[in-house]
Amino acid sequence: MVQFSSSSRFESILEKALLLRPLTREEIVFLLALDDADRISRLFETARKLRARFFADKIFVYGFVYFSTYCRNNCRFCSSRVSNRGKARYRKTREEIQEAAAQLAESGVHLIDLTMGEDPFYFSRSEGFESLIDLAGHIKEETGLPVMISPGVVPENTLRGFARAGVDWYACYQETHNGRLFEEMRPDQSYEARMGRKYLARRLGLLVEEGIMTGVGETLEDIADSMAAMRRLGAHQTRVMSFTPQDGTPLAGRPSPLRLRELLIIAVLRLVFPDRLIPASLDIDGRGYLKERLDAGANVVTSLIPPSLGFTGVSQATLDIDEGNRTLGGIQPYLNAAGLELAGADEYKNWVEEEKKKLRLQDLSGEARL
Ligand code: MD0
Ligand code: SF4
Numbered sequence: 001m002v003q004f005s006s007s008s009r010f011e012s013i014l015e016k017a018l019l020l021r022p023l024t025r026e027e028i029v030f031l032l033a034l035d036d037a038d039r040i041s042r043l044f045e046t047a048r049k050l051r052a053r054f055f056a057d058k059i060f061v062y063g064f065v066y067f068s069t070y071c072r073n074n075c076r077f078c079s080s081r082v083s084n085r086g087k088a089r090y091r092k093t094r095e096e097i098q099e100a101a102a103q104l105a106e107s108g109v110h111l112i113d114l115t116m117g118e119d120p121f122y123f124s125r126s127e128g129f130e131s132l133i134d135l136a137g138h139i140k141e142e143t144g145l146p147v148m149i150s151p152g153v154v155p156e157n158t159l160r161g162f163a164r165a166g167v168d169w170y171a172c173y174q175e176t177h178n179g180r181l182f183e184e185m186r187p188d189q190s191y192e193a194r195m196g197r198k199y200l201a202r203r204l205g206l207l208v209e210e211g212i213m214t215g216v217g218e219t220l221e222d223i224a225d226s227m228a229a230m231r232r233l234g235a236h237q238t239r240v241m242s243f244t245p246q247d248g249t250p251l252a253g254r255p256s257p258l259r260l261r262e263l264l265i266i267a268v269l270r271l272v273f274p275d276r277l278i279p280a281s282l283d284i285d286g287r288g289y290l291k292e293r294l295d296a297g298a299n300v301v302t303s304l305i306p307p308s309l310g311f312t313g314v315s316q317a318t319l320d321i322d323e324g325n326r327t328l329g330g331i332q333p334y335l336n337a338a339g340l341e342l343a344g345a346d347e348y349k350n351w352v353e354e355e356k357k358k359l360r361l362q363d364l365s366g367e368a369r370l
Contacts, residue, residue: 010039014046017271028224031268040264047270047297054275055299058343059335060351061328062111062148062279062302063104066312067092071117073152075186077175077216079246079317080117086248090310091121094135098142103306105143108328110348112145113171113302115314118152129158137165145345146352148209153194163204168352170201173211173239177229178222185216198233205359207352209277210235214265215243215257223265227272236355237277237300240265242284244315259289263296270297277351283313286320287334294338301331 013027023031034040051057068091071080079087092100101112114136122128132151140147148169149162159170174194176182182191198208210233212218212226230238242262245252262284269278280293283303290301305311307324320326328342335342 010034010042014042014271017046017274018049020274023272025221025224025228028227028268028272029220031271032220032223032264034264040260043264043267043271044296047267048295050270050274051297051299055343057340058299058347059294059340060110060277060300060343060348061108061304061331062113062300063101063107063109064113064115064283064303064305064311064313065097065100065104066115066305066314067097067100068116068119068121069312070119070121071152072120072123073118073186073189075189076250077185077213077243077246078314079249080314081249084246084248090312091119092311094131096309097135098139100306100309100311101139101143103309104304105145107304107306108342108345109304110145110343110345111148111169112139112143113148113150113169114139115150115171116152122151123154129154129161133158133161133165136162136167140166140168146349150209153189153197156197156200159197159200159206160204163201163206168207168356169209169237170198170206171209171211171237172198172201173209173213173241174226174229175211175213176216176218176222177212177226178218181216181218181222185213195229195233198235202234202359203363205356205363207236207355207359208233209237209239211239211241212265213241213243214261215254216251223268227269230273235273235276237279238269238273239279239281239302240269241281241315244284246315259285259292263289263292266293266296266298282320282326282331283315286316287325287330290331290334291338294334294340301335304328304331 069080069089074081146168150171201208210230244256277300278298279300279302280298281302305321305326307322
């Protein structure tokens, strides 16, 4: 009896998602708690159906340029945290950054993601950000590709500068939308300021990426609440990354969660945000589990890094990079194995332009104003 009602509940949630009706918090938690192999594969199958409906099995790929590993913050999970004195850090020059972006563009990625820690070199001098805004604009022009910036909680005016320079995306992950857990993970940082920058970015016409980290003590309800927060924000790209222990951090001894947790979250994100971009990151396991992440409904592969230039990933500094595996050639077999195709450059640009147009219209109608 119980068996019967739970199975009809399961079926009706999938049905509802296929009809594009919003899932409730309880339904999301129910899906995240699945532990039966058949149901999990039905969930993944439903996620793939929704992805196919909106993206026709075409995958977008992002080039990643982590150009400064200096940071003034002290996030407990991150190897770039300021207290990690033993870390060998780098700050790349303008020329080196341009070279990495050019190589990535040449290789065929759809977007260039310019990422840094909250590097005091930029944060404590006003001309620091000016040079970065200028550089982002140049990279967009030279590569002809959409550009994302992930620079942390920059001053509001700096964000305006990025918008004026034509930057397309602002990525800034809250990691959790549970205020207490946020404080634990990002000590001495303001939850509101971090969230507020993303709302501002949207109002400025930038697309926004929001993300959570799993395996840091969050509950399934917390994850459902994060999805609700992503919806309120109107995030264009929604992601989850598994916690990965980093040497020299207080969480170094904490195990990385089983990947099934992340895969379930990817699939549920797809059901909740069927037409949004959902990444499979190479920054957690290199190419490991890439096919599984795609099979769970992801439609973007992020964190492609050009080999041999000395750029690193964030949670995996070196894994698969110099072997040339975090490249288009390196991931193509995985796309094939998942029955997916690389999208054309114009398909990605069109998606971005359409969404930016919608933002402008919403702004005119006052919808996105806060
Ligand atoms: C990634 N390491 O895609 C990158 C990073 C920042 N916008 C992205 C977390 O996995
Ligand atoms: Fe700095 Fe970002 Fe790492 Fe936090 S997560 S320490 S803000 S680089």
